[in-house]
Amino acid sequence: MIELRELTKRYEDKTAVDSLSFAIRPGQVTGFLGPNGAGKSTTMRLILGLDRPTGGQVLVDGRSYAQLPAPLTHIGSLLEASAAQGGRTARDHLLWLARSNRIPDRRVDQVLAAVGLQDVARKRSGGFSLGMGQRLGIAAALLGDPPVLMFDEPVNGLDPEGILWIRNLMKGLAAEGRTVFVSSHLMSEMALTADHLVVIGRGRLLADVPMEEFIDRNARSYVRIRTPQPQALLDALDSRGITAVRAPDGSWEVEGSDPAAIAALAGAGGVVLEELSPQRASLEEAFMRMTADAVEYHADATPNGVRPAADRTGSATTTTGATS
Template sequence: MIELAGLTKRYGEKVAVNNLTFAVRPGMVTGFLGPNGAGKSTTMRMMLGLDNPTAGDVRIDGKHYAQLKDPLKYIGALLDAKAMHGGRSAFNHLLCLAQSNGIPRTRVHEVLDTVGLTAVARKKAKGFSLGMGQRLGIAGALLGDPEILMFDEPVNGLDPEGIHWIRNLMKSLAQQGRTVFVSSHLMSEMALTAEHLVVIGQGRLLADLSMPDFIRQNSRSYVRLRSPQRERLLDVLHQAGVTAVEAGGGALEVDGATSEQLGELAARHQLVLHELSPQQASLEEAFMQLTAESVEYHAHADHQGPAPDGAPPSGQAPGRAPGQAWGAGRQQPRKGK
């Protein structure tokens, strides 16, 4: 269990992490989501006592990080796959970490085996590919068999096989009852692994909720209709008490009715339909919408409009403002959902 209370980090004028309060609970994978520059890595460094908070604090099982005796036995972290001396062999890298926390040498062999690096254990780390470096970093996190694991962007730069491996590893660690905290800037990645979500943007907490709640709140489904008899269709829908929103290309978007109901309604009034398709806004779009106003670095200016009223309340996902911004976020339901 990791608890953050009012955690704040300021660099001069710039607030990197702004009054974060949330808890990371055992037995599940908690996703820590935010755009680049949202303050995820800074938050994680403060959790490990590497950076000093400007205000607030972090407790690991009720203690400050520096109070932990042999911290690797409580919490294992992968912050940066390159946080190691390239001239040292994989084995010696892990051995020096193990010795500093009184972990037996045999455990080094075990974790090397777990991450599949036994064959290159005596090779220098600087010859490792990104994926191998990531595996070595994960071996270091697993070394003390800790109850809490933290991974900062673990899938970055990995090949599909490596990504698959890390996903399964995180899930199995959580199934063993451990606390697993993993950061990402990709909603799609989180949707596959995390059961709980903490979303931040510009250092502020935007959402702290379970993945099913996030999906329910943020991925609204609707039906898309196109008809050559558009005006009549609108009248019919209006009489049936169904609200339709006009979308681009002459299409209509309807909330609160299934495609079956709408098809039958059109049939009863002998309306020709060119399109009748159930749609779902992707989680990725929902995430972008949630963090739109807090994205620090835009590729260009003409992005989706910012939410009308400034800062969202912390601790809750802000209510999505209905309107045109949503039109951009709609697409075909993904296969396999």
């Protein structure tokens, strides 16, 4: 388990991590979400002792990272796929990690096979593709067979087969009772992988809840209805105090009502239904709603991110050449 207790990190006048307190528990995949600049990478670095906290503490199975003997046997991590020294072969990279943590040499070949790199084990990692580098980083995380694993953007650079593989790997590790903590910007992938979510914004904790609860709390869900008899539908719903709102595509939307109850009302009123379907918001929609006030970097929505000169100066101008 990983525990954060009032964890804080300041860089001069900027607070990157602001009194974070939460626990990452075994037996589930915990997703770590937040907008760019939210403090996710800093938090992960603090967990691994790569940065010194300004205040508070973080514990891995009850101890700080610096207190762990042979730390790779306690927590494995993937933060940067490019962390391997490019002049070393994949096998040599893992071999020095293993020997520095008193891990048997035979484990190196086991993890290389587990991530599908056995055929390139003796090739220099500097020539690896991004996806191969990710696999090597995952092999390093698995090297000590640790009970706690932490991954930052683990599917970056992987092909569809690789994405499915890492998804199943993380779920399998959690099913074994391990603690799995994963950060990603791919909401669709996180929705398929994570059981629990920790969300931060501007360094502060915004949510620490199960996936389903997060979506239910922060997204709109409704029932979509299509019918050739809209007035009869509205009358039937109104008889029970149910309000339907017309959608731009011609369908009707009802919030806070059960599809079965709507079907029963329609049937009793002789209303023909062409569609009656519950619509549940995605993780992406829920995330955007939750973090709307915590986004630090906003992109310009104008084409190419550049406003016309008239918008910038108050009058239209003609320019030539390039500006910097």
